[in-house]
Amino acid sequence: VATRAPPRRGRPPKGEERLSRAAIVEAALAVIDAQGLDSVGMRSVAAQLGVDAKSLYNHVDGKEGLLDAVAEHVLASIRNPALTGVLVDDLRAIAHAFRDAALARPLAATLVLTRQLSSLAGLAPVEAVLSVLRRAGCPPAESVHLLRTLLATSIGTILREAQAGPTFGASATAAIARRKKTLEASGLPTLVEAAPYLARCDHAAEFDFAVDFMAAAVAARVAAIPRPRPTARD
Amino acid sequence: VATRAPPRRGRPPKGEERLSRAAIVEAALAVIDAQGLDSVGMRSVAAQLGVDAKSLYNHVDGKEGLLDAVAEHVLASIRNPALTGVLVDDLRAIAHAFRDAALARPLAATLVLTRQLSSLAGLAPVEAVLSVLRRAGCPPAESVHLLRTLLATSIGTILREAQAGPTFGASATAAIARRKKTLEASGLPTLVEAAPYLARCDHAAEFDFAVDFMAAAVAARVAAIPRPRPTARD
DNA sequence: ACCTGAACACCGTTCAAGT
DNA sequence: ACCTGAACACCGTTCAAGT
Numbered sequence: 403v404a405t406r407a408p409p410r411r412g413r414p415p416k417g418e419e420r421l422s423r424a425a426i427v428e429a430a431l432a433v434i435d436a437q438g439l440d441s442v443g444m445r446s447v448a449a450q451l452g453v454d455a456k457s458l459y460n461h462v463d464g465k466e467g468l469l470d471a472v473a474e475h476v477l478a479s480i481r482n483p484a485l486t487g488v489l490v491d492d493l494r495a496i497a498h499a500f501r502d503a504a505l506a507r508p509l510a511a512t513l514v515l516t517r518q519l520s521s522l523a524g525l526a527p528v529e530a531v532l533s534v535l536r537r538a539g540c541p542p543a544e545s546v547h548l549l550r551t552l553l554a555t556s557i558g559t560i561l562r563e564a565q566a567g568p569t570f571g572a573s574a575t576a577a578i579a580r581r582k583k584t585l586e587a588s589g590l591p592t593l594v595e596a597a598p599y600l601a602r603c604d605h606a607a608e609f610d611f612a613v614d615f616m617a618a619a620v621a622a623r624v625a626a627i628p629r630p631r632p633t634a635r636d
Numbered sequence: 637v638a639t640r641a642p643p644r645r646g647r648p649p650k651g652e653e654r655l656s657r658a659a660i661v662e663a664a665l666a667v668i669d670a671q672g673l674d675s676v677g678m679r680s681v682a683a684q685l686g687v688d689a690k691s692l693y694n695h696v697d698g699k700e701g702l703l704d705a706v707a708e709h710v711l712a713s714i715r716n717p718a719l720t721g722v723l724v725d726d727l728r729a730i731a732h733a734f735r736d737a738a739l740a741r742p743l744a745a746t747l748v749l750t751r752q753l754s755s756l757a758g759l760a761p762v763e764a765v766l767s768v769l770r771r772a773g774c775p776p777a778e779s780v781h782l783l784r785t786l787l788a789t790s791i792g793t794i795l796r797e798a799q800a801g802p803t804f805g806a807s808a809t810a811a812i813a814r815r816k817k818t819l820e821a822s823g824l825p826t827l828v829e830a831a832p833y834l835a836r837c838d839h840a841a842e843f844d845f846a847v848d849f850m851a852a853a854v855a856a857r858v859a860a861i862p863r864p865r866p867t868a869r870d
Numbered sequence: 871a872c873c874t875g876a877a878c879a880c881c882g883t884t885c886a887a888g889t
Numbered sequence: 890a891c892c893t894g895a896a897c898a899c900c901g902t903t904c905a906a907g908t
Contacts, residue, residue: 411908412906421872443900454875456902464901532826542833547846554789554796558791561791561792619852689883691893693884698882
């Protein structure tokens with residue numbers, strides 16, 4: 403075997419690139435992109451950086467802290483869509499921005515959708531939804547209820563998409579046929595009838611449907627709110 | 637140390653209670669109830685049964701298979717509510733039955749909501765929702781879209797509840813006050829205004845709101861569907 | 871301040887040996 | 890058919906030793 407440079411011990415020399423929280427998060431995302439969520443660990447992330455696993459503890463609070471940091475990073479990457487003032491349009495735009503960010507790293511999506519974070523990372527879209535609702539005349543308490551319902555629908559839908567995994571070509575059509583057979587063999591009458599539709603799932607179209615449905619329902623509800631004595635200036 | 641009975645080796649004697657898939661699932665749920673999802677493992681579940689971890693492999697396909705089995709068990713425990721024929725009422729009843737089953741074992745809820753199962757375990761409520769929609773005059777393709785939206789909202793809402801964990805008494809009010817402070821310090825104007833409502837979350841009430849909102853929206857939409865030439869017999 | 875060696879207490883899983 | 894011993898290749902994490 404060729405003699406390799408022995409790993410140095412102690413603090414690295416001055417000018418050298420050092421470890422950082424941001425670099426660790428990026429490395430973790432690289433591992434996730436390449437090998438999936440289950441493969442992320444202190445050792446694999448450190449290896450990605452050419453560093454000992456224990457070094458990470460200087461920048462991140464253990465494995466849980468590392469995963470939190472990754473989730474926060476993705477959450478913070480949600481772009482802020484330009485708002486038009488039209489309630490339905492704005493709600494749809496915000497929801498799609500959320501989905502885009504969550505699925506930008508498909509294998510990391512579950513992390514973002516599933517971890518409950520105590521940080522302020524993902525609050526920009528929350529502010530956006532609330533401001534759009536408030537501007538449409540929805541009172542604060544009701545706005546929060548609607549926000550939570552909208553968020554639940556988005557998370558549930560994107561989570562389904564993320565866990566279904568990528569689908570392409572022949573293997574997908576084979577899987578669809580298999581599911582269809584299984585459903586038809588269930589014996590439940592409505593399930594059998596709906597089997598062709600249940601067996602397949604166009605996730606993008608399904609998200610569009612859900613978001614359009616929710617946006618329309620929210621708009622209808624907000625429009626029905628009695629306006630508190632409009633002033634002359636309005 | 638006192639001499640303890642040495643663990644026997646080989647197949648257990650005839651009359652003795654043996655391992656079974658059902659017993660393993662029950663033991664796993666006991667571990668989850670007592671120590672949380674993270675504590676479940678081949679070793680801890682086996683210990684709960686007074687058995688060696690490797691014995692589980694005779695009844696369950698590794699750890700992943702064990703977790704699938706647990707999720708399926710919970711899913712299969714969803715009770716089938718009696719249907720009235722009134723769309724809103726029936727949708728609400730089915731959704732609540734789903735939540736009841738998922739939260740019956742609070743620490744196992746994430747498992748049920750998060751794992752994607754290939755079995756037929758959870759299809760009874762799917763059949764129920766579809767049949768209710770079909771009976772109300774909604775065509776199959778549209779029924780599947782609505783079913784998926786309803787399911788996403790339910791899953792998203794219950795998942796939030798499950799991850800928030802149990803909340804009681806003084807510690808909860810302290811946490812609420814802390815969250816309120818954090819939100820108010822965010823600087824985002826609508827967030828600040830809504831902070832009192834965002835800081836707290838009555839999960840049961842929030843689920844009621846979401847389900848009522850969805851059921852009403854679905855009913856409104858289904859009512860607007862043009863009836864295909866009703867016959868004299870109808 | 872920050873990185874590593876040594877070490878610890880865990881994991882899931884395979885396979886042959888046992889009854 | 891079904892359980893365990895021995896063994897393997899992993900984990901996350903602590904802490905002192907190094908620079």
